[in-house]
């Protein structure tokens with residue numbers, strides 16, 4: 746097969762992380778190394794601390810508490826009210842609204 750202007754045995758064209766051949770699936774390049782879709786996302790994308798899914802280009806996101814969040818995931822851990830642009834508190838990395846700032850079970 747041909748990829749990256751080189752010829753590879755299909756069995757030698759492997760994901761740099763999990764060492765699995767790509768077959769016909771998508772891959773991404775990073776630093777000259779090919780990665781499968783799954784590893785590329787795991788290794789190189791920013792993950793939302795709320796839902797654990799990657800924050801993709803074009804997604805609205807918030808940087809807070811040392812993490813990145815989708816704007817829709819930055820919610821109070823107790824009542825789930827959206828905290829974007831609101832005063833918020835935190836406990837164990839989780840955002841809390843003013844009303845639940847002292848919630849014990851988060």
Ligand SMILES: [Zn+2]
Nearest residue numbers: 760763781784
């Ligand atoms: Zn992989």
Ligand SMILES: [Zn+2]
Nearest residue numbers: 793796815818
């Ligand atoms: Zn999220």
Ligand SMILES: [Zn+2]
Nearest residue numbers: 821824842845
């Ligand atoms: Zn709340």
